[in-house]
Amino acid sequence: MPKLILMRHGKSRWDEGPIADHQRGLAPRGIKAARRMGRFLAGSGISPDVIFSSDAERALKTAELLRDAAGWTCGLNAECGLYGCSTSELLDVVSDLPPSAETALLVGHNPAMADAVSQLAGGALLRFPTAAVACFKIDGEWAHLERVFSELRWLLIPRLLRGDS
Numbered sequence: 001m002p003k004l005i006l007m008r009h010g011k012s013r014w015d016e017g018p019i020a021d022h023q024r025g026l027a028p029r030g031i032k033a034a035r036r037m038g039r040f041l042a043g044s045g046i047s048p049d050v051i052f053s054s055d056a057e058r059a060l061k062t063a064e065l066l067r068d069a070a071g072w073t074c075g076l077n078a079e080c081g082l083y084g085c086s087t088s089e090l091l092d093v094v095s096d097l098p099p100s101a102e103t104a105l106l107v108g109h110n111p112a113m114a115d116a117v118s119q120l121a122g123g124a125l126l127r128f129p130t131a132a133v134a135c136f137k138i139d140g141e142w143a144h145l146e147r148v149f150s151e152l153r154w155l156l157i158p159r160l161l162r163g164d165s
Helices: 028-043 057-070 088-097 112-122 142-147
Strands: 002-008 049-056 075-079 104-106 133-139 151-158
Touching: 002 057, 002 075, 002 112, 028 057, 028 133, 057 075, 057 104, 088 104, 088 112, 088 142, 104 112, 112 133, 112 151
Parallel strands: 002 104, 049 075, 049 104
Antiparallel strands: 002 133, 133 151
């Protein structure tokens, strides 16, 4: 059964002056959280076949740090459609995943990311802060995501993990 990992980007910087939201980078806390989550995922035996990230600077950097900390060699695809998307558009990206992908990871933004986690968890209202990660088991194919059963296996926020960087 396929696994879907959804992650919200790390904490963003707000001290960079007047720049476009799309260009905002990660705060030091966001960098640490992304690395911490990457080490956790690798230690848990998670190894995605494919990673899709919003093309916004903070999301793409989160995905890169996560992948590097985990030691994964899978591809990282910048997806402009994940920036400012609706929950439905986010789930459309998942539905278009190739059937050969057993584990997929998406890095994106709220509110779509939190809403997708809630929807896939059966409508539960869940807090999904920066750098949070949720893992779902999908009972079916990616193409039929909205019509199949999904099981929330776990949801983790970075402050629950120990480590300096």
